[in-house]
Amino acid sequence: MAILVCGGAGYIGSHTVAALVSAREEVVVFDNLSTGHRSSVPTGVKLYKGDLRNLDDIEKVFLENDILSVIDFAADSRVGESVTDPLKYYDNNVFGTIQLLKTMVKYGVKHIVFSSTAATYGEPKNIPIEENDRTIPTNPYGETKLTVEKMLNWVDKAHGVTYTALRYFNAAGAHISGKIGEDHKPESHLIPLVLEVAGGKRDKIMVFGDDYNTKDGTCVRDYIHVSDLSDAHVLAVKRLESGGDSRVFNLGNGTGFSVKEIIEIARKVTGHPIPAEIKGRRAGDPGVLIASASAATKELGWDPKFNSVEAIIESAWKWHKNNPNGYEE
Numbered sequence: 424m425a426i427l428v429c430g431g432a433g434y435i436g437s438h439t440v441a442a443l444v445s446a447r448e449e450v451v452v453f454d455n456l457s458t459g460h461r462s463s464v465p466t467g468v469k470l471y472k473g474d475l476r477n478l479d480d481i482e483k484v485f486l487e488n489d490i491l492s493v494i495d496f497a498a499d500s501r502v503g504e505s506v507t508d509p510l511k512y513y514d515n516n517v518f519g520t521i522q523l524l525k526t527m528v529k530y531g532v533k534h535i536v537f538s539s540t541a542a543t544y545g546e547p548k549n550i551p552i553e554e555n556d557r558t559i560p561t562n563p564y565g566e567t568k569l570t571v572e573k574m575l576n577w578v579d580k581a582h583g584v585t586y587t588a589l590r591y592f593n594a595a596g597a598h599i600s601g602k603i604g605e606d607h608k609p610e611s612h613l614i615p616l617v618l619e620v621a622g623g624k625r626d627k628i629m630v631f632g633d634d635y636n637t638k639d640g641t642c643v644r645d646y647i648h649v650s651d652l653s654d655a656h657v658l659a660v661k662r663l664e665s666g667g668d669s670r671v672f673n674l675g676n677g678t679g680f681s682v683k684e685i686i687e688i689a690r691k692v693t694g695h696p697i698p699a700e701i702k703g704r705r706a707g708d709p710g711v712l713i714a715s716a717s718a719a720t721k722e723l724g725w726d727p728k729f730n731s732v733e734a735i736i737e738s739a740w741k742w743h744k745n746n747p748n749g750y751e752e
C-alpha cells in the first residue's frame with residue numbers, strides 16, 4: 424500500500440518523498456506544480472499533476488492506487504501575500520483540504536499528516552511556544568492552517584480519520600545529496616534571499632523592521648533543517664499507521680535567530696559582504712517565534728540532526744551555488 428504525498432514536488436514535500444523512498448515506502452505524489460518542480464520528484468515515483476480543489480483530479484489517484492495514508496503539503500504559504508490576498512488562501516488551503524478529506528472519507532483512507540505552522544500561534548504569550556498555548560493568528564495564512572486543524576479534529580470524530588498536525592517553524596537548508604533544495608519563484612524566504620545576494624543575483628537584502636521588541640530590533644525565528652522536518656513526517660505517518668491517536672506537534676530547534684544574526688552568519692558561511700537595508704515591517708509578522716518541540720521528541724521519537732544554524736545555512740549555500748537558477752525546467 425502507498426503513501427500519497429500531496430504537494431510532494433514542493434520544497435519540504437520533495438525532501439519528505441526522498442526520506443520515504445529511503446525508508447523503502449511506496450510513494451505516490453500529487454501536485455499541481457504551481458510552486459513545485461517535476462524534477463524534484465525522484466524517477467520511479469509516480470507523479471500525478473492535478474489540483475486538490477478539483478475532485479476528479481484527486482479521485483483518480485485514489486481509484487488507481489491503494490492508498491493507506493496521506494501526507495498533505497499542498498498549500499499557498501506566503502505570509503505577506505496572504506494579507507493582501509486572503510481569499511486565495513482560504514480557497515487553496517481550506518477548500519483544497521476539504522476536497523482531499525472528502526475523497527479520503529469516500530475511499531476509507533484513515534490517516535493524514537498535515538503541514539501546519541507556527542503562524543497558527545500569532546503573537547505568542549510564552550517563549551518557547553508549546554502546543555497548547557493560545558492560537559490567535561496575525562495573518563490569513565496562519566488562520567487557514569488553524570481552520571484546517573480544527574476541521575481535522577471534527578473529521579476524526581465523525582469518520583475516524585486520525586491526523587498529525589505538524590506545526591513547523593522556519594524550514595531552511597537543503598538535502599545532503601545536493602540534488603534537491605529550495606526553489607520558489609518568486610522567493611520570499613529570508614535565508615534563500617540572503618544567499619541570492621551572496622550568489623550575485625540580488626544587490627542587497629531588505630530587513631523588514633528593526634523596531635521589534637527583540638535583542639537587535641529585528642524579528643526572531645526558529646530555523647529547522649528541511650531533512651529534520653522530513654524525518655518527523657516519516658515518524659508521524661508510521662505512528663498513525665500503528666494506531667497512534669490524533670495529535671499536534673511543534674517542529675523547531677528551540678533556538679531563535681534574529682534577521683540581522685542570520686545575515687551575519689550567512690556572511691561568514693559565504694564570505695560575501697551581503698549588503699542589507701532596513702525597511703518597514705512586513706504586515707502580519709510576529710516579533711518572536713521559537714518552538715518547544717519536546718512533545719515531538721518524546722512522543723514521535725524525533726531527533727533533529729541539524730541543531731546549528733550555520734550547518735543549515737551551509738547546506739542551503741551548497742544547493743544555491745550548484746543550482747543558481749534552481750531546478751532547470
Ligand SMILES: NC(=O)c1ccc[n+]([C@@H]2O[C@H](COP(=O)([O-])OP(=O)(O)OC[C@H]3O[C@@H](n4cnc5c(N)ncnc54)[C@H](O)[C@@H]3O)[C@@H](O)[C@H]2O)c1
Pocket residue numbers: 429430431432433434435436453454455456457458459460473474475476495496497498499500515519538539540541590591592593594595
Ligand atoms: N517553508 C516553511 O518554512 C513552512 C513553515 C511552516 C509550514 N509550512 C507548510 O509546509 C507546506 C510545504 O511548504 P513548502 O515550503 O514546501 O511549500 P512549496 O510551495 O514548496 O510546496 C507546496 C507544494 O504544493 C503544491 N500545491 C499547492 N497547491 C496545490 C493544490 N491546490 N493542488 C495540488 N498541489 C498544490 C505546489 O505546487 C508545491 O509543490 C505548506 O503547506 C506550508 O504552508 C512551510
Ligand SMILES: O=c1ccn([C@@H]2O[C@H](COP(=O)(O)OP(=O)(O)O[C@H]3O[C@H](CO)[C@@H](O)[C@H](O)[C@H]3O)[C@@H](O)[C@H]2O)c(=O)[nH]1
Pocket residue numbers: 500501502539540541542591592593594611612613614616628629630631632642643644682705708712
Ligand atoms: O526579504 C526578507 C524576507 C524576510 N524577512 C524577515 O525574515 C523573517 C523570516 O521570514 P520568512 O523567511 O519569510 O519566513 P516567515 O514569514 O517567518 O514564515 C515562514 O515560517 C512560518 C512559520 O514560522 C511558516 O508558517 C511560513 O510558511 C514560512 O514561510 C521574518 O521576520 C521576515 O520579516 C526579511 O527581513 N527580509
